[in-house]
Amino acid sequence: MITVLGAGAFGTSLAISLARTGQPVTLWARSGGAQMQASRQNIRRLAGAPFPDSLTVIDALAEISEDGPVLLAVPMQELRSFLTENARILAYRTLIAACKGLDLTTHHGPVETLRACLPEARAALLTGPSFAADIAHGLPTALTLACATAELGKDLQQALTTPNLRIYRTTDTAGAELGGALKNVIAIACGACIGKGMGDSARAALMTRGFAEMQRLALRRGAQPDTLTGLAGFGDLALTCTSELSRNYRFGLALGREDAFDTSLTVEGVPTAKAVVAWAKELDIDMPICTAVAALSDGAYSVSEALHSLLSRPLKEE
Incomplete structure (x- = not known):
């Protein structure tokens, strides 16, 4: 099971691409999740990109699966507070930030923020040249997956690669953070x-x-x-x-x-x-x-x- 937290355009597009492989994917929406689940698309952020059958949208964060990696598609300036507020649910998970930038207060990038807020979690970053509409409509896109250990990187590379989404891996989390920011x-x-x-x-x-x-x-x-x-x-x-x-x-x-x-x-x-x-x-x-x-x-x-x-x-x- 793969979980995507954040139903903006980019989070939705990742959930669609991953679900097209037939694997179960859960997309958490801060608001409007029931409407998206009923209409089978994100009309507000990504209209015209229907949801695959294996994609489920939920409103309650507590309902996410306890298994599998979690993609965090929340704005960079909200990431730190989001992790702090939901530490009990996210602790000890494999967390993949899908945002770019530097925290204005701490100057930390996404991986640094994950490590500072939830040191017991396994932290990674998904970044690179991509537009949500391209990913959602099945157009070829290549991204970089950055995490500290090569072993975790290989596992996540396999889990996140789809027919239109090609994932390259690196252990240089600092370079991936700063390039994207x-x-x-x-x-x-x-x-x-x-x-x-x-x-x-x-x-x-x-x-x-x-x-x-x-x-x-x-x-x-x-x-x-x-x-x-x-x-x-x-x-x-x-x-x-x-x-x-x-x-x-x-x-x-x-x-x-x-x-x-x-x-x-x-x-x-x-x-x-x-x-x-x-x-x-x-x-x-x-x-x-x-x-x-x-x-x-x-x-x-x-x-x-x-x-x-x-x-x-x-x-x-x-």
């Missing part, structure tokens, strides 16, 4: 660039220099270089910075166009940018794009002012 910040910058009408050449420059910032910080935090050049880093960066299906990219577009943005949508790049700025000061690392995104998100900079701050920096070797 930092690319969201760069995606906001790229969205603002396109929204302001600066063009694709400027976006390519932001992606390239942004990737250099990602590597700079992640390597200082103990990540392995190969992880950042793989699915969890460069792969996710390429997808998120080029598609309007990315909420972080769309948020940047809205900033560049000076349009309103739906505040009900989770934009993990905003709190991550703030955490990165704090880290950069602590570690004395130059992170100009991330710093500009944090200022943009707070309203301290306009897009024009942010661009000027980046272009007026001293010239240097690449």
Whole structure:
């Protein structure tokens, strides 16, 4: 039995893909579970993706199976409180975070948060370039599964692989966490660039220099270089910075166009940018794009002012 906690678009899509194999999958919804179970789809978050017969939706967290891995598809900024509130149910389980970002208070990534809140649990992370609609509609997607031990990684890789979902594994949890978190910040910058009408050449420059910032910080935090050049880093960066299906990219577009943005949508790049700025000061690392995104998100900079701050920096070797 596989359990998915969180019936947002991504959690729902994972549950659909896993259930298509015929194995029993339980999807817990904070609200609206009975309606989803009756209609056999998540009309609000992922309309047009019917549920396989082996997928069951529940409202009560206490009803989840005591066996099998648990995927946590809850927003990063809510993960710590969710684990604390449900520690009795989740303790000693195999927990796989399916969220990206850094906790604004602790600056922990998903795996670090799991370990801090539930040290007796087996912690893992599922990350990489993916959109919920692609997964739900059976389109081929490759993801990275990161956990500390190779043995657990192999077991979970087998359990989570489906005909359209190919799972690669790594023991570099720090690299997988930071790749998935930092690319969201760069995606906001790229969205603002396109929204302001600066063009694709400027976006390519932001992606390239942004990737250099990602590597700079992640390597200082103990990540392995190969992880950042793989699915969890460069792969996710390429997808998120080029598609309007990315909420972080769309948020940047809205900033560049000076349009309103739906505040009900989770934009993990905003709190991550703030955490990165704090880290950069602590570690004395130059992170100009991330710093500009944090200022943009707070309203301290306009897009024009942010661009000027980046272009007026001293010239240097690449």
